[in-house]
Amino acid sequence: MEEIEFENRVKLARVEKGLTQEELANLAGVTRQTIGLIEAGKYNPTLKLCLSISQITGKGLDELFWIKKGLRI
Amino acid sequence: MEEIEFENRVKLARVEKGLTQEELANLAGVTRQTIGLIEAGKYNPTLKLCLSISQITGKGLDELFWIKKGLRI
DNA sequence: GCAAAATGTCAATAATATATTGCATTATGA
DNA sequence: TCATAATGCAATATATTATTGACATTTTGC
Numbered sequence: 001m002e003e004i005e006f007e008n009r010v011k012l013a014r015v016e017k018g019l020t021q022e023e024l025a026n027l028a029g030v031t032r033q034t035i036g037l038i039e040a041g042k043y044n045p046t047l048k049l050c051l052s053i054s055q056i057t058g059k060g061l062d063e064l065f066w067i068k069k070g071l072r073i
Numbered sequence: 074m075e076e077i078e079f080e081n082r083v084k085l086a087r088v089e090k091g092l093t094q095e096e097l098a099n100l101a102g103v104t105r106q107t108i109g110l111i112e113a114g115k116y117n118p119t120l121k122l123c124l125s126i127s128q129i130t131g132k133g134l135d136e137l138f139w140i141k142k143g144l145r146i
Numbered sequence: 147g148c149a150a151a152a153t154g155t156c157a158a159t160a161a162t163a164t165a166t167t168g169c170a171t172t173a174t175g176a
Numbered sequence: 177t178c179a180t181a182a183t184g185c186a187a188t189a190t191a192t193t194a195t196t197g198a199c200a201t202t203t204t205g206c
Contacts, residue, residue, distance in 0.1 A: 003102075004121050004128075020152060029076075031195055036153065043193070044119045046163080048077050051140050055077075061134035067124050093182060104165055109183065116163070119193080 005068040011039040013057035013064060028052040078141040084112040086130035086137060101125040 014024050014035075021039070022032045030049060037043050038053075054061050087097050087108075094112070095105045103122060110116050111126075118126075127134050 004125055006121065006124055022152080032153085033155085033196085034194055040154085044121045046117045046119055046193070047123055047138055048079065048117045050120055050123075050134075051079055051138065052077055055140060061123075061138065065120055065124065065134065067128060095182075105183080106166085107164055113184085119163070
C-alpha cells in the first residue's frame with residue numbers, strides 16, 4: 001500500500017549510446033516528449049516501453065529503474 | 074518501432090511467497106483483477122506496479138519480466 | 147556571437163491501465 | 177461430497193500514459 005517512488009538512469013544509458021531523445025523515441029516507437037518526461041522522472045511508463053528502452057540501450061531493467069530509498073535521517 | 078511482446082514469472086514468484094492474487098494485490102495497492110490479468114499476460118502494467126511486485130516478491134525486474142523471443146524456425 | 151540542434155514545457159486529445167461490481171468456474175481441505 | 181477459498185471473466189467507469197503541435201529555452205559547434 002506504500003506509495004512508491006522510483007528513479008532512473010535512462011538519460012545516462014541513452015547518452016552512452018550516442019542517441020538523442022528523439023532518436024531513442026523513434027527506436028522505441030514513442031514520441032520525444034514521452035522520453036523527455038521519463039528522463040525527468042515525471043512519470044510512470046508502461047512495462048513494454050521500459051523493455052524497449054532496455055533492449056535499445058543494452059541495460060537491464062534493474063540497471064535502468066529502481067525504487068527510491070526514503071532518505072530518512 | 075518493432076512491436077514488442079513480453080512474458081513474466083509473476084505467478085511463480087507470488088506462489089513462492091505463499092501469497093494469493095488478492096494478497097499480492099493488497100500489498101501492491103491494486104485490485105485482484107489487475108494481478109490476474111498481468112499473470113495471464115493480458116496486459117502491460119506500469120513501471121510502478123512492476124517495482125512493487127518486484128519488492129514484494131524479492132525478485133528483480135529482469136527475473137520477473139522479459140521480452141518474448143520470436144520463435145523463428 | 148550566431149545558427150542549428152536538442153531539450154523543456156504547455157494544452158488538447160486519444161489510447162489504455164486500473165477500479166469496481168457481479169457472477170461463473172476451478173481448486174482445496176475437512 | 178460439500179463448503180469455501182481462489183481464480184477467471186465481462187461490462188462499465190475512471191485515471192493516467194501517450195500523442196500531437198507549437199513555441200520557449202538551452203546546448204553545441206562553427
